[in-house]
Amino acid sequence: MMSEPARVRLRRPDDWHLHLRDGAMLRAVLPFSAAQMGRAIIMPNLVPPVRRTHEAVAYRERIMAALPEGSRFTPLMVCYLSDDTDAADLLAGHADGVFTAVKLYPAHATTNSQFGVTDPAALAPVLEAMEKAGIPLLVHGEVTDPEVDIFDREAVFIERVLAPLVARHQGLKVVMEHITTEEGVAFVRANAPLVGATITPHHLIFNRNAIFAGGIRPHNYCLPVAKRERHRLALREAATSGEAAFFLGTDSAPHLRSAKESSCGCAGVFNAPVAIEAYAQVFAEEGALDRLEAFASLNGPAFYGLEPNEERITLVKAPTEVPAEIAVPGEGAVFPFLGGERTAWSLAPDA
Numbered sequence: 001m002m003s004e005p006a007r008v009r010l011r012r013p014d015d016w017h018l019h020l021r022d023g024a025m026l027r028a029v030l031p032f033s034a035a036q037m038g039r040a041i042i043m044p045n046l047v048p049p050v051r052r053t054h055e056a057v058a059y060r061e062r063i064m065a066a067l068p069e070g071s072r073f074t075p076l077m078v079c080y081l082s083d084d085t086d087a088a089d090l091l092a093g094h095a096d097g098v099f100t101a102v103k104l105y106p107a108h109a110t111t112n113s114q115f116g117v118t119d120p121a122a123l124a125p126v127l128e129a130m131e132k133a134g135i136p137l138l139v140h141g142e143v144t145d146p147e148v149d150i151f152d153r154e155a156v157f158i159e160r161v162l163a164p165l166v167a168r169h170q171g172l173k174v175v176m177e178h179i180t181t182e183e184g185v186a187f188v189r190a191n192a193p194l195v196g197a198t199i200t201p202h203h204l205i206f207n208r209n210a211i212f213a214g215g216i217r218p219h220n221y222c223l224p225v226a227k228r229e230r231h232r233l234a235l236r237e238a239a240t241s242g243e244a245a246f247f248l249g250t251d252s253a254p255h256l257r258s259a260k261e262s263s264c265g266c267a268g269v270f271n272a273p274v275a276i277e278a279y280a281q282v283f284a285e286e287g288a289l290d291r292l293e294a295f296a297s298l299n300g301p302a303f304y305g306l307e308p309n310e311e312r313i314t315l316v317k318a319p320t321e322v323p324a325e326i327a328v329p330g331e332g333a334v335f336p337f338l339g340g341e342r343t344a345w346s347l348a349p350d351a
C-alpha cells in the first residue's frame with residue numbers, strides 16, 4: 001500500500017457558497033474565509049436581501065472594507081431572486097461585472113428566504129434572459145410543502161421543481177447548492193455539464209445522527225438537514241470522484257450562539273475556520289487527495305467560466321486546534337464546526 005502523502009499542494013481553492021452576513025458578524029467571520037479561499041460566491045440572504053445592482057455594489061464595498069490588510073480575497077456577488085425581480089437591472093448588473101449569479105430561494109425554505117420565490121414557473125422570462133446572458137442560477141433545492149417530510153424535501157424538489165425547470169430552460173446553467181442526497185448526486189450527473197452542485201464539508205462528515213447525538217445538537221442543524229448514512233456516502237463518492245460537476249461550497253452560515261441555542265434555533269453550520277482542513281480530511285480518508293484540487297480549485301471556476309487561481313496553498317498532515325468559539329464584538333459569539341476539537345490536516349502559512 002502506498003503511504004499517504006504528508007503534504008499536498010494545490011491551487012488556492014474558492015468557496016462557491018458562502019454566507020458572510022454584515023456588520024460585526026461580517027468583520028468577525030470574513031478573515032477565516034479570506035485566509036483560505038481565493039474567491040467566494042457571497043450569498044445574498046441579508047435582511048433585506050441583496051436584490052438590486054446598487055445593493056450588491058454597496059455590500060461588496062462593505063466586504064472589501066472588512067478584509068484584512070493585504071488580502072487578495074475576491075467576493076463574487078449574487079442577486080436574490082424574488083417574484084418581482086427587475087430583469088433589466090439584473091442584466092445590467094451582470095454586464096457591469098457586479099452580479100456573478102442569481103439565487104433562487106423557494107419562499108420560506110431557509111434562513112431569510114421570506115422574500116424568495118413563490119412560483120419558479122412564473123419567473124420564466126427572467127430565467128430565459130439569464131440563459132441568453134449565461135448567468136448561472138443557484139438553487140436552494142427543497143420544497144416548502146409542510147406535508148412533505150423534512151428528510152424528503154430535496155428529493156421531492158428535484159421531482160416537482162428542478163427537473164421541470166431544467167427541461168424548460170435547456171441552456172440555463174444551474175447549481176444545485178449544498179446537495180445532501182443520493183437523488184441530488186444522480187440528478188446532477190444526469191444533467192451535467194450545465195447542472196453542477198456544491199457539497200459542504202459537514203454533509204461529507206456527519207449524517208443526521210449528529211443532530212441528536214446524546215441530546216439535541218443545535219450546531220449540527222442546517223438546511224437542507226443532514227440525511228441518512230447512505231446519502232453521506234453518496235456525497236463522499238461524488239465529491240472525491242473528480243467529476244467536473246461537483247465543487248467546493250462550504251455553506252458556512254454563522255449564527256450567534258444565542259440564536260442557535262434556543263427553543264427555535266436557526267439553521268446553519270459555521271465552518272469557515274476549518275473548511276479546507278475538513279475537506280482534506282475527507283479526501284485523505286477516501287484515498288483521493290490527488291483529486292482534492294479538482295473539487296476545491298478547478299471544477300468551480302470551470303463551471304463559472306473563470307480561470308483557476310494562480311496561487312498555491314499547502315496542506316500538511318498535522319493537527320490544528322479549532323477554537324471553541326469565536327467572538328462577535330458587541331453581539332456574542334459563534335460556535336465553529338468541530339469547535340474545541342483537532343483537525344487532522346492544517347493549512348500551512350502562506351509561503
Ligand SMILES: NC(=O)N[C@@H](CC(=O)O)C(=O)O
Binds near residue numbers: 140222224251253268
Ligand atoms: N444552510 C443553512 O442552514 N442556513 C443558511 C441558508 C441556506 O443556505 O439555506 C443561512 O443563511 O443561515
Ligand SMILES: [Zn+2]
Binds near residue numbers: 141178
Ligand atoms: Zn440553502
Ligand SMILES: [Zn+2]
Binds near residue numbers: 018252253
Ligand atoms: Zn447557504
